[in-house]
Amino acid sequence: MADRQKRAWVVGASSGIGRALALKLVDEGYLVAASARNVEDLNLLASETDGAIRPFPVDIRDGEAVGRTVADIEETMGPVDLAVFAAGIYLRDEPDRFDADLVAKTAGVNLIGTSHCLDAVLGRMVPRRSGHVAMIASVSGYAGLPGGGVYGATKAALITLAEAIYPELKEKGVAVSVINPGFVQTPLTDQNDFPMPFMISAEDAADRIVRGLKSRRFEIAFPKRMVFLLKLLRLLPYPLFFAVTKKMLRADRV
Template identity: 55%
Template sequence: MTKIAWITGSSTGIGRALAERLLRDGYRIAVSARSVDALASLSTSHPGKVGVYPLDVTDPAAVKQAFAAIESEMGPVDLAVFAAGSYTRDYADDFDSARTRQMFELNVLGTASCLETVMPAMIARRRGHIAVVASVSGYVGLPGAATYGATKAALNVMCEALYPELERHGVKMTIINPGFVDTPLTKKNDFPMPFLVSSEEAADTIARGLAKGKFEIIFPWKMALAIRFLHALPHALRFALTRKMLRPKGS
């Protein structure tokens, strides 16, 4: 029986590449994002295998309507991947709480709306798999990523807390922590991005990890090793390293 996957944030980047990868693996895919044209092009490329469900995940009612439509039209969702999110750098001298609120609305509360909608259905069926895309930025505070890192840390804690409960109900939970991935968002960066991988490489790694039922998928391995090492350091040593990441004065 063909499995059904629902991927939010699937118009570009990791979400789009993962949709393409899972289609090759034999899934039928429900794709959601705010960009209707990008979703339509994916559907056109894979006739009969892709259902298009435009969605703004910050609208809880719309999330519920989209999920109900997917399950009615395509069947029960076996795998839900919540990849919708945004990224804006922020610094102490231009910190803006409105920008913080906006990023939390999308990255955290939008994901929470998706979880609120999907978990009861999977728990009732006693099967299913939920994956949330976070970031290695959630491991440690890095200059320029005060808000973004905080949203991804929140997702990591949320998934870690939900994991044992969902497991008891027969539902799998996975947190995905990528390093730098070549996407439209990271193309805006004006600083070196070590161990950068393509969206296709990221999708392949994620698909393999999901197939194995891993709780955490963190990649690339060099970035995973570096960020875990940084996280394990005492604050004095950690700050000695993160000071080297500061913007040049006046920039």
Template identity: 50%
Template structure:
């Protein structure tokens, strides 16, 4: 009997990452899950289905060791979903350099560390699928999201730049751009969130997207259309709209 496919999900302690790991496990995958908090992973673990690996993705050596451990104990990783991320609202008044640096370190360099550990093996065996969790916040500069939006814009550009090269090696890369999803991250927001969807709805969209040969997985469609159109506007018009978002 062929071994079940193996996925690795980072940022699996809560939110979309946790719900996606559970769904993958329910649909026949073996799932290695990583997050910084042991208790979160212990409550997610399912014997023979979901396996916990505590990890801080900003520690490059630890990421490499974790990937090596997963591969040794469970086999080749077929799908990796890089979902580890943080969000800290940052405005011009009270601008916080350290919070900005933390956001880039986790969201961008944490993802880079994982790619550095996972891509060589996938390229070597000419097989695998990488999914990077970004956000529609990376399309336009939104008040309060200077660090978060910058990190997600970086992930979008990075994935798009890697796609043609990875395609030559028969490795897929997808970028996931959610709108507002009801998670502990978005509950920090103190403003109305248009087109807010549940975590289950987000996971439905991601699962459909992972099965299709598309580069971008973006949802919900209403937020996707709104943000894509906003990004197309000249700066004068776009800034007129975003100025109204300042509280």
């Protein structure tokens, strides 16, 4: 693997978009450090390549463990050129039975866990004045949608965070991207019991993400029709906005 000069760290690589992305980056010539909590799934992923993917299991809710993992990656593989944070959870919320623990669990992975990853890699990339970090948020971060308020809030926070750190990090030589997918067929969406328009495969999502990362675009969002509709929804005045989102309520919740 000595001929692989680029190194990527993919968090959330045990399934879904993260897994597909790790394999796609191997095709693009990267040596990939793959992280997730599930050791068995990581080892299975690593076995699908000839040493181009190396497992580094970690629970991103543990900031100190994340720091040690990044140190281990760079010690054994070299400096991380690209870090993609794809780990995330979705737990459907029900406002009439609001659960603060659900908020804490979701934010603990989607927002705090991602911030632990940023902390660990930016502390190394900024002094080198090189690197690229990408956070997987969601088109659900564009607007508050019934059933996805907590999940969407964490993804909106990631979008805002990416927007805020982009200008200064660009001046310091570090690129920032935010990835906003629509519905992608993954274990996360398999639990949904409602229509999911414009669904794409994890492999298709990985292809689109890699194309965006190559061009160092700030926002990598897809599919275009869903992105357009949700961004348009966000522009509506609230009476019209709520008239649309009311139609998204499940029949058993009305």
